[in-house]
Amino acid sequence: MDKMSALTMFVATAEQGNFSRAADLLGKTPSALTKAVAQLEEELGTRLFDRTTRRMALTEAGRIYLEGARQALMQLQLATEDVEQLQHELRGDLRITAPPSFAPAFLNRVCCRFLTAHPQVKLEVDLSDNFEDPVDGGYDLALRDGPIDLPGVIAQPVVENQMLLCASPAYLARKGEDVSLDNYQQHDWLIFRHPLLNRHFWWVKQGEQRIRLTQPTPRVASDNYDFLLACLLDGQGLQFIPQWSAAPYLARGELVELMPQYWREPSAFGPWIYVLYLAHRRNTRKVKVFIDYLKAHWQEHQA
Structure with missing residues (x-):
């Protein structure tokens, strides 16, 4: 035997x-x-x-x-x-978990392109702001911009988590384009609330100068990113948002970047978006191909 x-x-x-x-x-x-x-x-x-x-x-x-x-x-x-x-087409199931905000920003397009190219693969995509451990959840891949120190899990960076200050043309027409460190508290602010984020101040840098800014009283505060993004696009205020989320709206003129000479330091979410997968899945072809699709998407949109 x-x-x-x-x-x-x-x-x-x-x-x-x-x-x-x-x-x-x-x-x-x-x-x-x-x-x-x-x-x-x-x-x-x-x-x-x-x-x-x-x-x-x-x-x-x-x-x-x-x-x-x-x-x-x-x-x-x-x-x-x-x-x-x-020897054959990719086939079988691929289970992915990610925050909901990743879907409209890039994950929708990546998944649809992957499905079109590999019709024998079935995707299960769980979108949740709760951190889902890929080990306990049985996921093939997890996309995260938060804590990533997990035993037995490989974390591969795929795109920078750079923060931009943005507003819509409608807001700027109503409130004016004059936004500076001197008058920023006079503007309407949209602020994302999360247990990992400081509620009292931000750090920004200009060159080598590091500046601590007191957080303004928000016009709108929420723990739901997509809700705040809708308010931002509607002209309800200013917001710091990740470049990966802002990119398509900036390209279409639906958002304008403000104070580009300053950049906000990475928050507790960290400077990168990572794709996480279990060490024993590193050579699985479905996983490798999907990661390649993620990287190709960002190469196209950052060129």
């Missing part, structure tokens, strides 16, 4: 709790599973299960071996998938 077949039978037995149920699951006979486990135990020189007439339970060695066996079978499955996809 080959090693991988024996490992499959051992894992099924451990997960089902007895040979009969595991045999039914795999379409094998109980004696075949008993033989496979006995073969592994002989090879290892130790028992993997404690067996009685009423029950069987993993030994300490069995628990350790089960984790390794699961990892080995998963790696084989991933390698098989990668080899198949080298």
Whole structure:
């Protein structure tokens, strides 16, 4: 019996709790599973299960071996998938999580372009401002501009998280284009509220000069970015927004950048948007191709 077949039978037995149920699951006979486990135990020189007439339970060695066996079978499955996809179209499921604000800014277009090019792939995209751990959530990819220090997760930067001060032409026609560090508090402000963000001041830089600005009293404050963006486009005030969000509106003239000689220091969200994925998925072709689509999008729009 080959090693991988024996490992499959051992894992099924451990997960089902007895040979009969595991045999039914795999379409094998109980004696075949008993033989496979006995073969592994002989090879290892130790028992993997404690067996009685009423029950069987993993030994300490069995628990350790089960984790390794699961990892080995998963790696084989991933390698098989990668080899198949080298010879055929991309296929299967790809699960992604990202903040809702990423969708209209760029993720919609990237996903649609990816789907058009790879019709055999099914996407599941969960949009939430709550941080979804790619490990616990079972995601192939996560896009984040917040804390990224997660064990076993690779974080690859894809675009800078540069902040721009913007207003609509309608607001500037109503309130005037004179916006400076001296009079900024006299303007109407739209301010995003988030537990990670300071509510009292901002830091901006001009060249090497670092300036602390007291946050003005907002005309509109919200914890929903898309709501504030709609208010910004409607001319309700000024707002610091990420360049990746502002870019299409600036290109169409729907927003105007103000005080470009100053730039706001990165907030607690950090200076980059990252794509996160589990270390064992780094060579999966679906993941690599989707990341390439993300990078290509930003190369096109920052050229």
